[in-house]
Amino acid sequence: MKFNTKAIHGGQKHDPAYGAVMPPIYQTSTYAQSTPGGHKGYEYSRTHNPTRAALEAALASIEDGNHGLAFGSGLAAIDAVMKLLNPGDEVISTNDLYGGTYRLFTKIFEKFGIKFHFVGMSDVEAIEEKINRNTKLIWVETPTNPMMNVVDIAACSAIAKKHEVLLAVDNTFATPYLQQPLSLGADIVMHSATKYLGGHSDVVMGALVVRDNALAERLYFIQNASGAVCGPQDSFLVLRGIKTLHVRMQRHCENGRAVAEYLKNHPQVEKVYWPGFSDHPNHEVARSQMRDFGGMISFVTKGNDFQKAISVVEKLKVFTLAESLGGVESLAGHPASMTHASIPKQEREKTGVVDSLIRLSVGIEDAEDLIQDLAQALA
Ligand code: P1T
Numbered sequence: 452m453k454f455n456t457k458a459i460h461g462g463q464k465h466d467p468a469y470g471a472v473m474p475p476i477y478q479t480s481t482y483a484q485s486t487p488g489g490h491k492g493y494e495y496s497r498t499h500n501p502t503r504a505a506l507e508a509a510l511a512s513i514e515d516g517n518h519g520l521a522f523g524s525g526l527a528a529i530d531a532v533m534k535l536l537n538p539g540d541e542v543i544s545t546n547d548l549y550g551g552t553y554r555l556f557t558k559i560f561e562k563f564g565i566k567f568h569f570v571g572m573s574d575v576e577a578i579e580e581k582i583n584r585n586t587k588l589i590w591v592e593t594p595t596n597p598m599m600n601v602v603d604i605a606a607c608s609a610i611a612k613k614h615e616v617l618l619a620v621d622n623t624f625a626t627p628y629l630q631q632p633l634s635l636g637a638d639i640v641m642h643s644a645t646k647y648l649g650g651h652s653d654v655v656m657g658a659l660v661v662r663d664n665a666l667a668e669r670l671y672f673i674q675n676a677s678g679a680v681c682g683p684q685d686s687f688l689v690l691r692g693i694k695t696l697h698v699r700m701q702r703h704c705e706n707g708r709a710v711a712e713y714l715k716n717h718p719q720v721e722k723v724y725w726p727g728f729s730d731h732p733n734h735e736v737a738r739s740q741m742r743d744f745g746g747m748i749s750f751v752t753k754g755n756d757f758q759k760a761i762s763v764v765e766k767l768k769v770f771t772l773a774e775s776l777g778g779v780e781s782l783a784g785h786p787a788s789m790t791h792a793s794i795p796k797q798e799r800e801k802t803g804v805v806d807s808l809i810r811l812s813v814g815i816e817d818a819e820d821l822i823q824d825l826a827q828a829l830a
Contacts, residue, residue, distance in 0.1 A: 461511075462510075506690045507519035509690055513693060514622070517664070532641065535587075540587040541583065545591055591621065598724055601733035604630075619641055628700040640659070644689050653688060654689055708727055709821075710822060711725040727744030768827070772784070782812040783812075786804050
């Protein structure tokens with residue numbers, strides 16, 4: 452099955468009770484048993500829920516995996532991956548990544564004896580330098596949030612396999628429409644389903660997809676034992692979102708290109724970060740592992756002036772100043788004070804997250820209106 456068909460039908464069956472084409476929202480915590488253990492496959496909704504199961508099957512299908520797991524947030528999904536590790540284990544992570552992921556690693560899991568190395572992965576050799584016998588996991592975010600660096604997933608996979616460590620890829624920015632990490636050799640793909648998979652800024656959810664049965668078993672155990680699952684209503688909404696992922700992504704990419712090119716030629720703009728530019732340092736890797744370049748763009752205004760950047764985001768009218776991304780509506784953010792405020796200034800500035808950086812999640816409105824909005828805000 453091709454991707455567009457999988458987005459709509461992947462892993463889906465009509466509901467066995469009445470043939471409902473969309474899975475019902477099984478808003479129940481528990482299931483009747485005729486005798487202890489005598490049930491129809493469902494005992495308790497932390498462990499399994501039919502609406503969540505339908506979503507998990509769809510997630511596995513669109514990522515070309517065998518097992519999908521849905522969680523109460525993207526961070527809950529990452530938390531589950533980290534619980535595969537033991538004290539003393541080490542992780543090599545992308546140095547430019549979502550601030551909340553950095554906070555989870557350094558403020559929660561370091562306390563439990565896990566050591567993190569944050570490295571620039573544009574050149575994958577930097578990963579191998581940090582590998583030692585305690586290394587258990589390579590954590591990759593690509594494209595990175597918010598600097599739009601691109602990491603070569605196949606090259607990371609070769610390193611991971613050589614040293615027998617797991618490779619996990621946060622595929623939130625690209626989505627499986629643009630990039631399929633499992634097919635490039637990753638062991639685990641992770642999503643903040645809050646973003647493009649949900650697509651309408653009305654749900655917070657996370658997801659993992661894997662191919663390996665034993666790894667899936669360990670993650671299902673953690674999902675149930677730690678309990679950070681999502682509810683049936685949210686499962687329904689994300690499943691509905693996935694059905695239009697491919698058409699939304701096409702428009703996100705088209706509008707992203709139009710906005711990136713407009714900004715690049717704007718006299719008030721110093722630099723635009725978008726992997727579709729041929730002079731982006733990882734453009735060739737992006738071209739080879741992504742179908743298109745997405746709708747996420749970061750830029751710095753001329754003079755690198757904090758106040759100017761703030762005044763631009765305040766003046767936007769079609770773009771909403773807000774955290775998050777990946778919805779149908781365009782959003783603008785100021786990473787240094789919003790999504791990446793949990794990373795110390797000195798650390799974030801090393802990767803380019805300066806006080807004047809603005810991040811755009813380009814939505815699927817008319818590109819001309821988006822450009823006019825940016826024009827008036829930058830004027
Ligand atoms: O917000 P949550 O669903 O828990 O997902 C966390 C997360 C993980 N990975 C990436 C790449 C992300 O962008 C996020 C969440 N990011 C934002 C809220 C943001 O505005 O960048």
